Amino acid sequence: MTISTASPPTTAATAPAPPLRIGPHTIGTPVVLAPMAGITNRAFRRLCRQWGPDCLYVSEMITSRALVERSPETMRLIEHDAGESPRSIQLYGVDPATVRLAARLLVTEDRADHIDLNFGCPVPKVTRKGGGAALPWKTELFRGIVSAAVGEASARGIPVTVKMRIGIDEDHHTYLEAGRIAQQEGVAAVALHARTASQAYSGQADWSAIARLREVVTQVPVLGNGDIWSAADAVAMVRATGCDGVVVGRGCLGRPWLFADLTAAFAGSAHTTAPTLGEVARTLREHTEFLAEFYGDEGRACRDIRKHIAWYLKGFRAGSQIRHQLALVDDLAALDGLLANLDPDDPWPGDDAEGPRGRAGSPRRVALPEHWLDSRDLHPDQAAAVAHAELSVSGG
Numbered sequence: 001m002t003i004s005t006a007s008p009p010t011t012a013a014t015a016p017a018p019p020l021r022i023g024p025h026t027i028g029t030p031v032v033l034a035p036m037a038g039i040t041n042r043a044f045r046r047l048c049r050q051w052g053p054d055c056l057y058v059s060e061m062i063t064s065r066a067l068v069e070r071s072p073e074t075m076r077l078i079e080h081d082a083g084e085s086p087r088s089i090q091l092y093g094v095d096p097a098t099v100r101l102a103a104r105l106l107v108t109e110d111r112a113d114h115i116d117l118n119f120g121c122p123v124p125k126v127t128r129k130g131g132g133a134a135l136p137w138k139t140e141l142f143r144g145i146v147s148a149a150v151g152e153a154s155a156r157g158i159p160v161t162v163k164m165r166i167g168i169d170e171d172h173h174t175y176l177e178a179g180r181i182a183q184q185e186g187v188a189a190v191a192l193h194a195r196t197a198s199q200a201y202s203g204q205a206d207w208s209a210i211a212r213l214r215e216v217v218t219q220v221p222v223l224g225n226g227d228i229w230s231a232a233d234a235v236a237m238v239r240a241t242g243c244d245g246v247v248v249g250r251g252c253l254g255r256p257w258l259f260a261d262l263t264a265a266f267a268g269s270a271h272t273t274a275p276t277l278g279e280v281a282r283t284l285r286e287h288t289e290f291l292a293e294f295y296g297d298e299g300r301a302c303r304d305i306r307k308h309i310a311w312y313l314k315g316f317r318a319g320s321q322i323r324h325q326l327a328l329v330d331d332l333a334a335l336d337g338l339l340a341n342l343d344p345d346d347p348w349p350g351d352d353a354e355g356p357r358g359r360a361g362s363p364r365r366v367a368l369p370e371h372w373l374d375s376r377d378l379h380p381d382q383a384a385a386v387a388h389a390e391l392s393v394s395g396g
């Protein structure tokens, strides 16, 4: 799709950047789509890839246990489009043996070209059992999981990366040690969401932590993540931290063309995309079509697109009634009828459509298993709790 572009007056927000190397893969634009549960399925990735074909697009998180058990939903989630390369899958796991089996399944059945491991989930029901962002506190368990995945995947030349947070809270940082361990165990890159679990998605990401990680992890690329809302933010993060690439999550919700801006900025061009409301509506329609194909079910696609409506329309003058109706849409004909009511010539709203979008939340005390913080070693009682941390996980 051709979309209007605008050239800002300065080029300060651009910086030609070298490609990103993830093991054997060369990612031309050093930009990664952040794994987002319920969002970064094959349909959304296809949509985004149209604007930034040289970025890396990670699947939504799948649990290693569900994969090993071949749950039908999980087997669908790990599918890629024929043209998707590298095929990237994020795994979540709490048990080295299960993660090993999951990685083995992916590589021996030729289902992935890259595996990312998720250690960032802040959801209470997960951290309460020692999973997610609580897990790297137990350094040898963390090492065991990373080592199991790398051991399996590297036998077939498939790189493994790690995505993590700064730590549990301000007093319990884990990222520097986890970065060191991950590097020792042979990961191909380390990504840092520069918040603690206690911050959830609130406040501001602390980019200075990315710079500190860069000083510790020197043999493989460090990827920075948190609060990139525009291509200028991405360039600013690289400049401020020295990171080798950026991971972009909420900034592209309802705005897949952000990958075109990111591609331009890292090629040294200041072009930004400024779609009219008509162009946005066509993108939303296309997203729904891709979802219908992905689910094989138009109704399910329409129910899924509902959560994207407010993001697509952010800043536009479309009234509350049409927004409300769109958020209840249940088939493509109804969607088309509603989209036809939007003024296609309404221009890009500028600042009103920029800035933060998506989940924010508020700071909280992190739920943890009893005595979790007393030691960096895993007590046998805690091992039993951790085994359950995979049963109720949902992104992070």
Ligand SMILES: Cc1cc2nc3c(=O)[nH]c(=O)nc-3n(C[C@H](O)[C@H](O)[C@H](O)COP(=O)(O)O)c2cc1C
Pocket: 034, 035, 036, 037, 038, 039, 060, 061, 090, 118, 119, 120, 121, 163, 193, 225, 226, 227, 228, 247, 248, 249, 250, 251, 358, 359, 394, 395, 396
């Ligand atoms: C809806 C949603 C789902 C997420 N799911 C995952 C996930 O499955 N795996 C993961 O590692 N991070 C997940 N995250 C975290 C993002 O990957 C990213 O680290 C976070 O949003 C910060 O980046 P941002 O400021 O660019 O959004 C999720 C975030 C959101 C908003």
